[in-house]
Amino acid sequence: MKKALHTVAVFSRLNTRRFFRDRLALFFGIAFPVIFLFVFGGIFGRDSGVSFKVALINNSSSSQAQTLVSDIKHNKVFKVDPVITNLSEAKEKMNRSQLDATIVLPPSFGEQGQKYPTGKVQLLYTQNNEQAGQALSSLMDSVLTGLNGKYVSGDRPFTVESLKQTNNSLSRFDYAFAGLLGFSIIGLGIFGPINVFPELKKQGILRRLHTTPLRVWQYFVSTAISQTIVGMVSLGVLFAIAIAVFHLHVVGNWLEILIWVILSIIMILGIGLAVGGWARNERQAAPLGNLVVFPMMFLSGTFFPRFLMPEWLQGISNWLPLTPVIDGLRLIATEGKTILDILPQFGLLCGWMILIYIIAFRVFRWE
Numbered sequence: 001m002k003k004a005l006h007t008v009a010v011f012s013r014l015n016t017r018r019f020f021r022d023r024l025a026l027f028f029g030i031a032f033p034v035i036f037l038f039v040f041g042g043i044f045g046r047d048s049g050v051s052f053k054v055a056l057i058n059n060s061s062s063s064q065a066q067t068l069v070s071d072i073k074h075n076k077v078f079k080v081d082p083v084i085t086n087l088s089e090a091k092e093k094m095n096r097s098q099l100d101a102t103i104v105l106p107p108s109f110g111e112q113g114q115k116y117p118t119g120k121v122q123l124l125y126t127q128n129n130e131q132a133g134q135a136l137s138s139l140m141d142s143v144l145t146g147l148n149g150k151y152v153s154g155d156r157p158f159t160v161e162s163l164k165q166t167n168n169s170l171s172r173f174d175y176a177f178a179g180l181l182g183f184s185i186i187g188l189g190i191f192g193p194i195n196v197f198p199e200l201k202k203q204g205i206l207r208r209l210h211t212t213p214l215r216v217w218q219y220f221v222s223t224a225i226s227q228t229i230v231g232m233v234s235l236g237v238l239f240a241i242a243i244a245v246f247h248l249h250v251v252g253n254w255l256e257i258l259i260w261v262i263l264s265i266i267m268i269l270g271i272g273l274a275v276g277g278w279a280r281n282e283r284q285a286a287p288l289g290n291l292v293v294f295p296m297m298f299l300s301g302t303f304f305p306r307f308l309m310p311e312w313l314q315g316i317s318n319w320l321p322l323t324p325v326i327d328g329l330r331l332i333a334t335e336g337k338t339i340l341d342i343l344p345q346f347g348l349l350c351g352w353m354i355l356i357y358i359i360a361f362r363v364f365r366w367e
Contacts, residue, residue: 004215004218007213007214007218007222008218008221008222008225009222010222012221012222012223012225012226012229013226014222014226015222015223015225015226015227016226016229016230019192019226019230020230029187029188029192029230029234030233030234030237033180033183033184033187033234033238034237034238034241037177037180037238037241037242037246038245051076051077051078051079052077052078052079052100052101052132052135052136052139053079053081053098053099053100054078054079054080054081054099054100054101054102054103054136055080055081055084055089055090055093055094055099055101055102055103056069056072056073056078056080056081056102056103056105057084057085057086057087057090057102057103057104057105058105059104059105059106059107059109060105060106060107060108060109060110060119061107062109062110062111062117062119063110064109064110064117064119065105065109065110065119068105068109068121068143068144069105071143072103072143075139075143077139078139081093081099084099084102087102087104090102090124091124094124094125094126095126095335096175096335097172097174097175098305098307100125100132100133100136101123101124101125101132101133101136102123102124102125103121103122103123103124103136103140104121104122104123104124105119105121105122106119106120106122108120109121121140121144123136123137123140173242173246173247173248174248174249174334175305175330175334177242177246177248177333177334178301178326178327178329178330178333178334179300179301179302179303179304179326180238180302181235181238181261181326181329182264182300182301182302182322182325182326182329183297183302183303184231184234184235184238185231185235185261185264185265185268185322185325186268186293186296186297186302186322188227188230188231188234188265188268188269189227189231189265189267189268189269189270189271189272190268190269190271190272190275190289190292190293191272191289191293192227192272193223193269193272193273193275193276193277194272194275194276194279194285194286194288194289195276195282195285196276197276197277197279197285198276198279198280198281198282198284198285199282201280201281201365201366201367202281204367206366206367207366207367209366210366210367216361216364217361220273220357220360220361223269223273224265224266224269227265227269228262228265228266231261231262231265232258232261232262235261248334249334250333250334251333251334251335251336252331252332252333252334252335252336252337252338253332253338256332256338256339257329257332257333259339260328260329260332260339261329263349263350263353264325264328264329264349266353267321267325267349267352267353267356268321268322268325270353270356270357270359270360271292271321271356271360272289273357273360273364274356274359274360274363274364275288275289275292276289277360277363277364277365278363278364278365280365280367295320296320296321296322296323297322299313299316299317299320299323300317300320300322300323300325300326301317301323301326301327302322302326306323319348321349321352321356323348324344324345324346324348324349324352325349327342327345328342328345328346328349331345
């Protein structure tokens with residue numbers, strides 16, 4: 001057993017050194033994700049301020065509340081989410097930057113006062129959307145001006161109260177960053193093996209290795225170790241730039257982030273080992289690799305949030321291998337969850353890992 005582990009260690013060092021000596025591999029493994037980081041940061045690092053996505057929760061049955069709801073929905077500045085029906089759901093979406101604010105009409109809104117109906121609108125927003133909250137407060141004040149004018153010219157029976165939520169929330173860049181990490185893990189785990197293995201077969205290197213005592217499991221473990229080391233360097237660079245340049249908020253435990261990243265790299269690497277190990281040449285590897293990779297890249301939340309998809313498509317994307325990777329990274333790194341809090345994602349990741357490596361061992365060919 002000691003000799004077998006020594007073989008694994010030797011091949012791990014060889015694979016790691018080969019990566020860092022290959023300029024093309026360094027570009028696509030480290031530099032290319034960094035380029036995407038600056039592209040994503042430029043897009044999501046600042047808000048456009050053209051319109052505001054809000055939740056509208058009406059707890060009042062008064063006619064004044066119905067009028068105000070109609071005015072808000074017909075105002076182009078407000079994009080009301082029609083799905084949200086309760087405050088807890090609205091707060092959860094605000095924390096994930098899926099909403100800019102929540103407008104709440106309390107049950108007392110529109111109740112008859114001494115002279116005329118009165119009411120106070122509650123405008124809830126998070127710390128990361130404080131500017132949006134202030135802008136929305138002014139907008140709501142202008143909307144209420146029309147309603148106040150129906151009853152009195154001087155007093156203001158209907159007012160708006162802005163309430164900043166004290167809990168942490170994600171910026172748009174925080175939310176998008178997890179998808180970028182998933183993109184980097186795909187590049188390391190899948191494109192690496194499907195490019196390297198066919199070339200090694202073409203040169204006869206794997207065939208010569210097959211004549212040695214080297215076993216498939218040793219080769220897989222050594223490859224997983226080397227790719228994990230490379231992945232830690234690549235993702236470490238991404239985290240450093242995101243924190244220093246784009247002010248990424250990392251609220252999760254770094255040890256749990258590390259564990260999740262390692263598990264994710266190993267799981268995704270299994271796909272690359274299966275495709276690259278099965279393909280005899282580049283003509284077989286490239287199309288099959290693209291067939292596997294592109295659905296995950298576009299449906300797992302890599303480039304845009306999955307909550308924008310139709311519900312039936314979200315149901316399908318929930319079961320893709322990359323989805324628990326990205327969701328887990330987002331929940332741990334930027335929402336402060338622990339691995340125990342995300343057991344569904346953890347179970348799905350482990351299930352895919354077992355299935356993928358069973359397939360990889362069965363289809364691997366030395367030549």
